[in-house]
Amino acid sequence: MNDSLEQKVNEIVDGLCLLEGALLPILHAVQAELGYVPSSAVPFLSRRLNLSRAEIHGVISFYHDFRTEPGGTHTVQICRAEACQSMGSRTLEAHAKLALGVDFGATTEDGLVTLEPVYCLGNCACAPSIRIDDHVHARVDSHRFDQLMSALDKTGDVK
């Protein structure tokens, strides 16, 4: 970890280390700040939190939310759960992979989108659902998906 990265992680740990069960809030904060949890942060967190590196690696790898490589500018999650299946999400999933040219867990070549599966966004009455960053979209068929993707820009959010 370079100095500026270490300083950022240090500040996060300073702010949160007194919480009970601080590791998850710290990892969420690191990912919110850096976009991912760099593997070089593990030995550092291990020293600061008095946990073994194996314990920290175990937590990072257990939860779907934490990524260890930088992601795209936007994260697009497609719901794979039953309510969305009943409304054609299997077709949407196949279309999304084809349209973006990536599989789940991968980032498009231009670095714009990381595609992920998700199991329920709580929008089950108006399926199929996808989430783009912190916004959920309802009744997304292949056509609507293409519209949403073409509205993505390199920095901001979708309209």
Place this chain on the structure above:
Amino acid sequence: MTALRFFVPQDTTACALGADDTALAVVTTAEARGLDIDLIRNGTRGLFWLEPLLEVETEGEGRIAFGPVMEHDIPAILDALNADVTTHPLYLGPTEDIAYLKNQQRLTFSRAGLGDPLCLENYQALGGFVGLQRALKMTPQGIVDEVKGSGLRGRGGAAFPAGIKWQTVLNTPGEKKYIVCNADEGDSGTFADRVLMEADPYQLIEGMIIAGLAVGATRGYIYLRSEYPKAHEMLKHAIKNAQQAGYLGQSVAGSDRSFELQVRLGGGAYICGEETSLLDSLEGKRGMVRAKPPLPAIEGLFGKPTVVNNVLTLAAISTILEKGADYYQGFGLGRSRGTLAFQLAGNIKRGGLIELAFGTTLRDVVQEYGNGSYSGRPIRAIQVGGPLGAYLPEAQWDTPLDYESFAAQNAMVGHGGIVVFDDTVDMGAQARFAMEFCAEESCGKCTPCRIGSVRGVEVIDRVLADDNRDKNLIVLHDLCDTMEFGSLCAMGGMTPFPVRSALQYFPEDFAADRVVSTNRGEQTC
């Protein structure tokens, strides 16, 4: 003339359907016309098929509704308000008279959608914190007795009597005890917890404070799934407001009792909705399931006595303390007392939140409220109770929706999620998905769940490919037995429910000559 009041929900589903654009159009159109208006971003009423639902407060008829209202509909609606509103095609009449809402028995969701979810004055004006004030005058045992008397059972899915759990925590000596709210609502087809947190967050906070008073806990955590960013923002603001108003902190509502509350985010792991795995996750560890005993009520979070209850269980506490155990007990059927928030989802025309006393049938909910499938095709299967719930064919739809009647059918009401599938569904694919989901989300602690689910996917693939079909079906049933009886928690233990029900009620989808409709898996919307 006073300003005309408009309401457009800020709920996740309403916004997913365009409510933010609708709200913006109300403001800009009114401005352009020089109209003096107030726009309130309320919670949702739960009538998702009508979202974005626009409400206008009128002098004669109270609040009237239009829906679904997109941004381009606003000018014509403003015109209609000055003329005969009833002729507007999106006009729905007085909101409270919409049959979908009017026919419900709303206790927990009585305030949902009425006003700004974060307005404390609004919450207080609608009966908020009355239950807390009453609890502050009662003994801990008195509060626990009230909860026992209500017959309230855990709304997360397991339906364990809440009062008994609280009694155990009260009886267990300990300097430090915790109240943990399970807001990891991971079941597909469920969104009632989310709606409550986004529409009426103070009710949950009130319920948790009362739980703290009852069992002697001074700290609470809401463990919220990270898939709910709006609920997260709402809870953070609500907790801050409740602290500033003196309901949370060193002196709860001016008393000598203290209660602190924090919201914590999960990490996108379904298993963390299981209470012991949730506790490990809250402790900052991998969300691994713990063996029981010891019960969390005796050795829970950080080894301390802990109440773990679902969002709706804790929210119902506010109603029970406000109106009394007898009032709540007066709703329901048999040993299922009170109301349950059913969530109508999937391929359904009128999806939404329906709070009813226990005892209605699935057919009533799906046909009278849901009005049939969204695609217009015949309904073939209904999955009740989330991904671990059974798929039910039409012959089972007259079963009353209560815990015991469903258990008698090897099914479960669970958290009240109802997911409808039309006749294009491939039940072979659904059974395979149940195993695939378990393999993806298993915590890995016990072998039947960790390995059984992986083998389950392989065996179902062989059956569907007609590879040694009969022998593989025997293996599949055997595997289901092993998972059901050998798993540590409900994840592995109940994954066989959707698989077995698919095999039992829809055998044609596993047959050697199975015909997968050309429509199957195709887009239906």
